[in-house]
Amino acid sequence: MARRKKQPAQEHRGAIAAAAAALFEEKGVAAATMDDIARAAGYSKATVYVYFKNKDELVSLLTLESMRRLHEHLCRALDGARTSRGRYELICRELTAYHAKYPFYFKTALETIRLEPGADTDGGETFTVGEEINSLLAGFLREGAQRGELRRGLEPLPTLLAFWGALSGLIMLAESKAEYIQSATGMSAGQFLNYGFELLYRGVAADVGGGNVQ
Amino acid sequence: MARRKKQPAQEHRGAIAAAAAALFEEKGVAAATMDDIARAAGYSKATVYVYFKNKDELVSLLTLESMRRLHEHLCRALDGARTSRGRYELICRELTAYHAKYPFYFKTALETIRLEPGADTDGGETFTVGEEINSLLAGFLREGAQRGELRRGLEPLPTLLAFWGALSGLIMLAESKAEYIQSATGMSAGQFLNYGFELLYRGVAADVGGGNVQ
Amino acid sequence: MARRKKQPAQEHRGAIAAAAAALFEEKGVAAATMDDIARAAGYSKATVYVYFKNKDELVSLLTLESMRRLHEHLCRALDGARTSRGRYELICRELTAYHAKYPFYFKTALETIRLEPGADTDGGETFTVGEEINSLLAGFLREGAQRGELRRGLEPLPTLLAFWGALSGLIMLAESKAEYIQSATGMSAGQFLNYGFELLYRGVAADVGGGNVQ
Amino acid sequence: MARRKKQPAQEHRGAIAAAAAALFEEKGVAAATMDDIARAAGYSKATVYVYFKNKDELVSLLTLESMRRLHEHLCRALDGARTSRGRYELICRELTAYHAKYPFYFKTALETIRLEPGADTDGGETFTVGEEINSLLAGFLREGAQRGELRRGLEPLPTLLAFWGALSGLIMLAESKAEYIQSATGMSAGQFLNYGFELLYRGVAADVGGGNVQ
DNA sequence: TATGAATGAGCATTCATTCAT
């Protein structure tokens, strides 16, 4: 392990975080040891501790990052269309894409949105981003209702939370049972997800007609 | 008919499993040590290994148990009413009740249904029970569609899976964010769940009218 | 390392404690690792943790033991003579003997008597024994004063503490500088100690005449 | 006369040593890390290693310094009075003052005097200063004896060593048990020390009368 | 000279698991 050239500290943090993310994904956060992470990143364990105070700090950073990324994706989705239907489709597309690209980050973000604040090393930043995501979706629901595209009388906060729970449950099932879904229904994970997204949309849509899903 | 002979051993297994379940619930699977379990069950640690090859085998048994219990609850729900709406309400009620009584078992069952069958110690029994649960719900959807109560054209298997994913995501969010939900929406976990259940139902119902949720 | 036969747990504790005491003496408490101790005792490190919850518990036990032993030695000394002079000589003899036999224990006891209570794992037992030792010496001073053998008007508690501090300082210097003392004064550690004991005695004696020390 | 050249380096050493001394005092030698020291001194850790080969070298320097300071204090004391009694009082006063001002240095000096010279980094300089201190006190005893103020027949070297051991034990007990002493005897550490000094003085004084201490 | 960067060698502690009895 030759001594590295002068590289911005941020790059080291990034490299370590990337290695950690991969390992967390592969074997879970608890099972990925600091030794593993160091080895995978090509540093000594002690060096990892130079860049991260804790295993927790690593986890926190990854969590925050995943939340931020999720936030970006959602912003992009909401900016890309005006109708609720159009926006919803973009949301689902972004979510699916995000999940395909960073499955660990995605899962982490979803799980984190469900947790309480303060558990993390950062100063509640993770919580803040979570709130921003919530308000993004709340806005989507509110505007949709105003336009008459979404059911009136939906209570924004509970709806959003319920919707979010359902959505995340759907996506995680699609991931973990992809193989089973394929063999049992003949659908790819993506197709299955679209089917599910449609189902969920009907739960909030003003009127989609009585016709077929899909 | 030598079945009786093994009975005592079964009782020991049961006692140990019960102690384990309580501890898993209390502190999580990883944090509950075999020492803890043995002590709580009133056996020596070595004895636990007489009845269970592994910690994993214990977890597997508990998982299987939780699936069976979930199956029972769902059977009861589907037997208790004829209309889809009535059945759905019973399903939700049973689920909520089950969750309230055995949160750990409940979570385990949901996670198992969402996760891969895994190299479980049992001979695929867990998987089998999972399939039975699926076919239970598939029947519910099929019959509902035949009666015109649920949307026609729903594909039973994908619908059921999507529904299941959404449902479990909803319930788990309701649990993990109970406090947040309470403070942010003023709803109790139970009220929130009912709200969410209703939302989900609209996704599959034939026609619930355009009116307010709840 | 063959599995040991059934031996009373106390014996294991004793063996481990003995090994620890030797190592603590040899390289100091901090530098003696649990690995060292285990190896020296002929057990695996994990086994050491079966018998002692902590490194601290080991240290505490050793400390308590050393205090008890010191207490015994002092009792023996005070019982062995009636006059203050005679008792003092016995005290010094016992102290010297104790130090020769268990230098680590001796040092620990002296250092501990100076510390505050409650720092230890035991329930203040160490502190209690310390107090008993103090009251032993206080009695010695009081009786000596009553008989007119020791200076009247000595305040028992401060005297005892001062005396104890001085005595321990003397003995520890005698140990750590034994070689230097030998080469610089030609005295053995024992001779030097006797010389010092005499000096200290004059500090409390009623009248030793103006003559020579020794 | 190239002496001036090295001056800057000496200043760096001094700054680092000062920071180290403060930290050693605050948290103990073992607990003060090189990182702490570097940070406190305002240098990088690597720079500390430019000026000090070792943590040990730092400790050694500090030890030597503390010995030198002690030497100075003792010189001042012996110069300040002519009678043994007066000198003794000054010695005690200086010692107490030194201890109050630099508890860590003081303790270090005492411990060093009590401990082996060790494989110190300096070329036996610490030992030399120790010898100088010894000869200072030896002179005090010798002159006192010649004047008839101190007991005749005292062997200077053993007496001095014994005295020194006793004195240091007394002072260290006064420090570590200050709280206990306060609560048990009502004396402040200073009062207790004076009481103890008096006691010790009687051990070497020619005749102090049979009266009360203090 | 000064330092940013990196690390080897530990350390106390934990726990699932094994075996002789």
Place this chain on the structure above:
DNA sequence: CATGAATGAATGCTCATTCAT
């Protein structure tokens, strides 16, 4: 069948020290 006893293999974390620049 039950278990007391023992342990191998980790695990997160620390710190004095080195070296290329």
